[in-house]
Amino acid sequence: MEFVFGIDVSKATSNVAILVNGQLVKQFKINNNAEGFKILGDQLGSFTEPLIIFEATGVYSRGLENYLLQTDYEYTRINPLRAKKDMDSFRHNKTDSLDAIGLAKAMSLHHYDPTKLSDPIYSKLHALERFYQEQNEDIVREKGRLHKTLSITFPEIENLLSLTEGDLYWNLVQRFPSANLVKKYDISSLSKIIMQSTSKNEGLVRSRRIASRFIDLANESFSMTNIDYEIREAKYHAHEVQRIDHIKTKLIDEMAELSQNLPEIKILTSIPGIGIKTAVCLTAEWGDIRRFYSSNAINAFIGIDLIHYESGNYTAGDHIRKRGDAYARKILYKAILNIISASRTKPTNISLIYDRKKRSSGSKGTKKIVISAIHHLIRTIYHLVLNNETYDTKMFSAEH
Template sequence: MKHVIAFDISMGKSYMVVYNALKKCQLEKEIAHNRPGFMDLKKLIDDLIEGYDEQPHIVFESTGVYSRTLERFMQENNYSYCLLNPLEAKLQCDSLRIHKTDRSDAHRLALTHFTHERRIETDSNDVYRQLKRLSRHYSELDDELSVTRSRLHKVVQETFPELENIFTTKSELFLNVVQLYPHPDLVLNHSKTIIKNRILANTNKRMAVNKAGEKAVELMEAAKQSYPAASSTDVVCDQVRVYAKRFQELLLQKEQCISKMELIAERLEEYSIIRSIPAIGANTAVRIIAEIGSIQRFDNNRQLNAYTGIDIRRYQSGKFIAKDKINKRGNKHLRKIMYLTVQNMIRQRRFGGNHIVEYYDKLKRQPYNKCHKVASIACVNKLLKTIFFLVTHNQNYDYRLAP
């Protein structure tokens, strides 16, 4: 290599250093992440390519949203670059002397590039990038939904706790009724016929008139018996309506997000392959693809395991032998999805042959006698191996051929 350009990235700017083949720093300066800054950077890189007939080696650390601007610049100009995992960069650049600044970090990245073999970042398909963004947005919506559900439960317990016994708390009908009648006094102000008609108008399912009438009677009886902690004019009733409305909005946004992901993922060959595995539906399939990305970038299933963070960490010193644990250094979102997928497979064992479930049962029996979590992670390993094989060989799942 003739030149190395290293960047230490922060919000809206980077500190850049340029080293020649003799490991001498030729240039160091700060560049802004805007059009003028990137125009100057492009001129510098193009001049080096023209003068030495070789693109300089470019290396920088992944810093989430802050490094994506520089990544886009490199991809649009077809410059190859090395994108380092923060942990990998720390291990390679650490020394006995602790001296950390943006300037020193950039110099260390450049100097260690001469002694370490680093993988060139491949230009990922835009489909995978869009899927990953949607998957992370889905996770955010799911987290917010969990918080909103807890808040709604808390305020309903103060105003009309019996509602949660009459209706399924995640149903559209419950969310509509709780907005209409957050307090029992509001129920008692109406007749049975009005309440029945409102129930029929606020359900998205086909409900029989008699069933709606039964629910209306049940609601009125509960209202007569109820003694809430707040009055009907209390502000907590307004909070019930706000949380119920927000809950509905989040459910709708989650559905729209998954629909959009399915529409994008249908173009990919691996979508139908992963869907062919038992107990994996559209939601799970698109999220697995989104978090793994292009599976072709992995040389073997062990690399995929490490990316997921389920590779084994072993520690032994003298007579001490630590218990084996998974590293948990990989993609935590993918690890969670894969674990939940295995749990779904175990729950749906009655629907047909699944070699992952059979492997789980084998680990739970003697002489292995593994606990649930250990057996589940072993099944995640087997599921990843299965996905890797099927996608790389372009085959659908067939229980008869499963090992």
């Protein structure tokens, strides 16, 4: 006999449907807490080798999944899009209770394989990386607020250094958010402050050059009045940007240490243009890449599989689906740009393909060319990881 538990997971509760040989025998609702999972466990214990299926619903299904792991039950965690497609043939209405029945029926019809459990390191990496991405979003907002405030208090300071980031810049903004504060110092005293504003050993010559530039910019600036609150705000945002940036650095260090024994990290960083940050973030997003049956499955996972649409005499241009891991797409997009930059001294099959398409397109459609390069990068990474090989520039260059 076949016993199937279909579980529709919501924020605080879950609906459970039990099918025996395809027939509904029981339905009940539980809270997603210790008491609710005990009720579920009692029901599971009443059947021999029950099949369990539920949709992946992000943080809401994590509790159920953890409970099943602790109690040694195999389960199938199905992608919501796959579940919808498979249930549409027999589900006409949608409610939580009907979804539970639909999931159980889908399991009875398709007999999905149990979810393969990856090394717990991947779950830990994923949690750290999502926290890292949250910090990324926060720092973008804070940088925007800092720029807006400095446009009032001292816009010229953004031209002081080549980059408007780093401890030196943020420390100077916190100390000199107004041009009037700079004008109180001469080059000698200001250069000493600059040398003390970063942990890096800024040389005296460079510090004096920055100090001279700083004073020139202060003299160019129009002195605003009645901006005490804006000055305080500029100091605050500069401090926040610096604080968040330090958190990001620590998270990358922690991910690097956690993943140092994963062979794919060494493989990824062997590709010219991919550094440790890209390697750990990408691994954290897509997990154990060996679980995918092909590189095309990875394309679908991150949402760069192509959609083709034709109707009558109309044919739409192919475009990517964008249903997938947006963070992984962003990481891969930046990875391609870094690979292209590194190709000046270390060309790869990826950069050669990018350059060839760039020339043939007349420099048009750069984003589409990058997406095409991402396809090739994924294929390359998938091949390397499955065969446990590091990147050989000569080998891949010869192939292309």
